[in-house]
Amino acid sequence: GSHALGQCGEWEVVPTPAPPQAQHMIIRDVVAIGPGDAWAVGGWSGQVNGAFQTFAFTMHWDGVEWTLVETPQPTICNVCHNLTLWGVDANGSDDVWAAGGAVIQAPDGFSGTHMLVMHWDGASWEVMDTPVQSGASGDLLWDVQANGPDDVWFFGENLYADFPLMLDLAIAMHWDGSGFEIVDVPIVNFDGTGFADGNSLHSGDALAP
Secondary structure, three states: OOOOHHHHOOOOOOOOOOOOOEEEEEEEEEEEEEOOEEEEEEEEEEEEOOEEEEEEEEEEEOOOOEEEEOOOOOOOOOOOOOOEEEEEEEEEOOEEEEEEEEEEEOOOOOEEEEEEEEEEOOOOEEEOOOOOOOOOOOOEEEEEEEEEOOEEEEEEEEEEEEOOEEEEEEEEEEEOOOOEEEEOOOOOOOOOOOOOEEOOOOOOOOOOO
């Protein structure tokens, strides 16, 4: 037939690596910086130290193949299921941002799932010091939007617990080049009945600051 498939090209399945212990692995997000420079992030699960656990991963595309890159695993628990990267975006080869959630300990001593942000400077991933809620857990990030070195947005949710009230609060967080700031967003779907009230942000995009 006269389909335009030949003009547009075809999809090709590209082999991806996996850690030796991985039984389950999901890529959650991808960013392409150039033909020989792309990142994929997500989480993998498998039997580690006698338990089925989940770990974050990052992998890089060099134009020929995908390669797993050493990724920090900032978690305090012996058996964790909440260490995953959900979003990635980049301002360039030496300015890549990834975000998700990890079981960590808040400054007040409360342990639970909190948002996780990592930055790639061209040589290695660094876990960034992000705001952590006190007295509760459940905050995590779903998406990243990088508009420039001093203009990066993160979107997610925070499970607010003031029993018997359980409320999802959307997170919008901004990086200005030197630090993070939580930016207030409207609360919708709130009638005070408890669990399942509230809202979340799973994605974001921008045309300008």
